C-alpha cells in the first residue's frame with residue numbers, strides 16, 4: 001500500500017511538496033479552502049472584463065532561480081516566462097530614471113561614476129548565481145557547496161541597506177536604486193539584514209532577470225497542477241481544514257500554513273515548548289494593494305520606465321527609508337514607497353487591445369484598514385503626470401483584507417512572517433530540520449520555513465525531502 005500524505009493549502013510550497021511526494025509513489029491529497037488552487041499565485045479579472053490581474057505575486061526572480069521548479073519541467077507543462085526589456089526602473093523628480101538592466105555591464109555603464117562599485121559588488125555572485133541560489137535558498141544550517149562565496153556575500157549582506165548604499169555609492173540615483181530593491185525585505189532600511197534582499201534580488205536580476213509568466217501567476221499554478229496530476233496527486237478545493245480530525249488517516253500531514261493557523265489546527269498535538277515558540281512567531285508590516293485597469297500605458301516622464309516590467313516609485317533613498325520606517329512603526333505616510341508591475345506591456349493577454357493593467361502595493365501598518373489609494377496615486381502622478389486620467393477602474397485590498405483573502409497573510413504580511421536575522425535562522429523555530437515539527441508525521445512547508453517568502457516552492461521541496469528521509473519512498 002502506498003503511504004498517504006495530506007497537504008493543507010495549495011500555494012506554490014504546498015503544490016511543490018505534493019508533487020515530490022506523489023513522484024516518490026505516495027498517495028497525496030491537497031486540501032484548499034478557496035474555490036481555486038494557487039495561494040499567492042493566482043490571476044483573475046478583478047476590475048473589468050478582459051483585464052487579468054495578478055491577485056498576489058507578479059514578478060518572479062525567485063521562481064526562475066528555484067532548483068525545485070527547475071526539476072519539475074514546468075515549461076513542458078505549459079509555463080512560459082516573459083522577460084521585460086528592463087527588469088526594473090526607478091524614476092526621479094527630474095524626469096530621469098535609474099535602471100537595473102539584465103546585463104550587469106549595461107547597468108554599470110548607466111550608473112556612471114558608481115558603475116564600477118556596482119559591478120564590483122555584484123559580479124562575483126552573478127557569475128556563480130546558479131550555485132549560490134541553491135546555497136542561499138536552502139535551509140540555513142547545512143554545509144553550503146561554496147562556503148567562501150557565501151562568506152564573501154555575508155560581509156555586505158548582513159548590513160542595513162541604508163548604510164551599505166551610503167557607503168558603497170555616491171550618487172543619489174544609485175543609492176535609491178539599491179534601497180528600492182532592498183525594501184522588498186519588508187524591514188526598515190536601517191535594520192539588518194535588509195541589504196541581503198537588495199543584493200540577492202539585484203544579483204538574481206542580472207543572472208536570470210525578473211520575468212513574469214505569460215497569462216499571469218496563475219500559469220505557474222496551472223503548470224504545477226499538471227505535474228501534480230501527472231504524478232497521481234489530487235486537489236480538493238473549497239475545503240477549509242479546521243482540525244486534524246477532518247483529515248483521513250495519513251502518514252504525514254504537511255501544512256502550507258504559517259504558525260498562527262498551525263497552532264489553531266494542530267496545537268493540541270504539539271509539545272508545549274514548540275507550541276510556545278510558534279505562538280511567539282512574529283509577523284511584520286502589511287501591504288495595501290491596488291490593481292488598475294488603464295486606458296493606455298502609464299505616461300511615465302522617464303522613458304526607461306515605459307520599458308520596465310517593475311517600477312519602484314518613491315524617490316530618493318532617504319524618502320524610501322522614511323516610508324518604510326513609518327509603515328514598520330504603524331504610521332500612515334503621505335509618501336509611501338510603491339512596487340509596481342506593468343505586465344500588459346509585455347503580455348497582451350492581460351488586457352483588451354490597446355488597454356493596460358497596472359499592479360502595485362505599498363507597505364503599511366500591520367492589520368491596517370486604512371486606504372492608501374490617494375497617497376499611492378499621488379506618488380505615481382508625481383513621476384507620470386496624467387496618470388489619474390488613464391484609470392478606467394481599480395480594485396483595492398488593505399492589510400486586513402489581505403488576511404481575509406488568505407489567512408497566511410497575517411495582518412497583511414505577505415512573507416509569512418518577519419524576515420529579520422533571527423527569524424530567517426529560526427523559521428519557524430531554530431532546528432536542524434525546521435520542516436519537521438516535533439510531533440509524529442506533522443510538517444510545515446510554507447513561506448514560514450526557509451528560505452521564506454516568494455514563489456519558489458522551496459519550503460515544499462525541503463519539507464518533502466524531510467518526509468522522505470524519515471518514511472522513505474512508497
Ligand SMILES: Cc1cc2nc3c(=O)[nH]c(=O)nc-3n(C[C@H](O)[C@H](O)[C@H](O)COP(=O)(O)OP(=O)(O)OC[C@H]3O[C@@H](n4cnc5c(N)ncnc54)[C@H](O)[C@@H]3O)c2cc1C
Pocket residue numbers: 008009010011012013014015031032033034037038039040041055056057058059060061062063239240241242256257261287289361402405406407408409414415416445446447448452453454455456459
Ligand atoms: C500582494 C502580494 C504580492 C506578492 N508579490 C510577489 C512577487 O511578485 N513575487 C514573489 O515571488 N512573491 C510574491 N508574493 C509572495 C508570495 O505570493 C508568497 O510568498 C507565496 O505565495 C507563499 O507560498 P506558500 O505556498 O507558502 O503559501 P500561500 O501561497 O499563502 O498558499 C497557502 C494556501 O493555503 C490556503 N489555506 C489557508 N488556510 C487554509 C486552511 N485552513 N485549509 C485549507 N487551505 C488553507 C490558502 O487559501 C492558500 O491558497 C506576493 C504576495 C502578495 C500577497
